Amino acid sequence: MVVPLIQKYRIAKYLLGKRLRGEKRYPLVLMLEPLFRCNLACAGCGKIDYPEHILQRRLSIDECLQAVDECGAPVVSIPGGEPLIHPEMPEIVAGIVRRKKFVYLCTNGILLERHLDRYRPSPYLTFSVHLDGLREEHDAAVCRDGVFDKAVSAIRAARARGFRVTVNCTLFDSAAPERTAEFFDHAMELGVEGISVSPGFRYERAPRQDVFLRRNASKELFRDVFRLGHRRGRKWRFNHSSLFLDFLAGNQSYECTPWGNPTRNIFGWQRPCYLLVSEGYASTFAELMQETDWDRYGVGRHDKCEQCQMHCGFEPTAVEDAFRNPLKALRVAFRGPRTEGPFATDPLEAPRPAPTGAPLGFPAAEEPA
Numbered sequence: 296m297v298v299p300l301i302q303k304y305r306i307a308k309y310l311l312g313k314r315l316r317g318e319k320r321y322p323l324v325l326m327l328e329p330l331f332r333c334n335l336a337c338a339g340c341g342k343i344d345y346p347e348h349i350l351q352r353r354l355s356i357d358e359c360l361q362a363v364d365e366c367g368a369p370v371v372s373i374p375g376g377e378p379l380i381h382p383e384m385p386e387i388v389a390g391i392v393r394r395k396k397f398v399y400l401c402t403n404g405i406l407l408e409r410h411l412d413r414y415r416p417s418p419y420l421t422f423s424v425h426l427d428g429l430r431e432e433h434d435a436a437v438c439r440d441g442v443f444d445k446a447v448s449a450i451r452a453a454r455a456r457g458f459r460v461t462v463n464c465t466l467f468d469s470a471a472p473e474r475t476a477e478f479f480d481h482a483m484e485l486g487v488e489g490i491s492v493s494p495g496f497r498y499e500r501a502p503r504q505d506v507f508l509r510r511n512a513s514k515e516l517f518r519d520v521f522r523l524g525h526r527r528g529r530k531w532r533f534n535h536s537s538l539f540l541d542f543l544a545g546n547q548s549y550e551c552t553p554w555g556n557p558t559r560n561i562f563g564w565q566r567p568c569y570l571l572v573s574e575g576y577a578s579t580f581a582e583l584m585q586e587t588d589w590d591r592y593g594v595g596r597h598d599k600c601e602q603c604q605m606h607c608g609f610e611p612t613a614v615e616d617a618f619r620n621p622l623k624a625l626r627v628a629f630r631g632p633r634t635e636g637p638f639a640t641d642p643l644e645a646p647r648p649a650p651t652g653a654p655l656g657f658p659a660a661e662e663p664a
Contacts, residue, residue: 306323323556326607327363329358332376336438338437359559360390360394366559372556389415392419422458424460424462429443430443432474450485470508479524492533493604494516495507521631538624539609540627551603554567555610564583566587567591594642
């Protein structure tokens with residue numbers, strides 16, 4: 296785990312304050328999605344599968360900063376679409392940094408070198424560059440040749456200018472343990488601060504639905520990769536808690552914490568999380584937290600959640616567990632995730648049917664044809 300010391304301190308202080316006040320549900324990371332437009336059309340995403348008038352919409356500087364203040368989370372992740380397309384993104388980032396929030400600005404890297412002069416290095420700013428493997432795997436995942444090389448060039452340029460850079464990696468069913476381990480090695484050679492990694496979520500709008508890992512296959516993959524790392528003495532740096540990595544390897548029985556990473560996008564506050572697009576929107580953060588039926592979501596509760604192991608739902612659970620059980624977290628951090636033995640039992644409840652028709656709060660007329 297390579298989270299900076301100041302970030303660890305601020306998050307620990309934040310968590311302690313919430314617990315002392317007896318708050319049951321609170322955010323850890325704000326997912327601020329100021330636009331859906333992107334300069335790629337990846338097989339496992341589908342964000343750009345909206346009509347043109349939706350893709351033209353943007354959150355303003357004031358709307359973004361209001362969401363940051365309204366939510367109060369210590370960390371802000373800015374995904375997309377491609378955030379660097381937003382003409383006011385430098386001002387949005389500067390406003391968040393002034394609030395001493397930790398910003399992870401996600402990008403596919405295509406525009407990053409061109410835009411570096413518009414940003415200033417800061418311990419509060421990290422460029423999170425999306426790479427889904429080595430050249431062959433990544434370019435196949437984003438459906439365009441040459442993107443891997445542009446992203447790697449951008450990482451090197453950003454690091455040379457003193458910016459913090461992490462790699463955001465999504466693994467699909469074509470991922471092979473050896474190649475994934477080689478990719479982690481390559482990321483370390485690039486000098487990034489760490490790697491964020493998750494198995495891909497089966498987005499409803501994704502152009503292809505045959506690329507996603509199922510839950511048990513994902514656990515086997517991560518065990519195989521971690522086993523290779525153990526045998527070869529690799530010192531991979533991950534931008535995760537040790538217990539989330541242990542969860543990916545099938546050793547922790549966690550339920551999702553969807554309110555841990557609430558999402559604000561052009562439609563409002565998305566229910567229940569960044570991943571589900573058909574559950575509606577709240578007009579305010581307070582409405583999201585108070586009026587969402589959180590018990591309807593998670594593995595064993597909602598059929599669309601059945602195969603999910605994404606960090607946006609389970610990292611907050613792992614962080615909370617580490618806060619309650621620091622010795623367990625330290626043991627896993629020291630030894631690494633267990634790669635042998637039975638998997639931990641998943642939560643078991645009867646899944647409810649997914650809703651049909653137009654999602655609540657999202658007019659049917661806005662849906663793509």
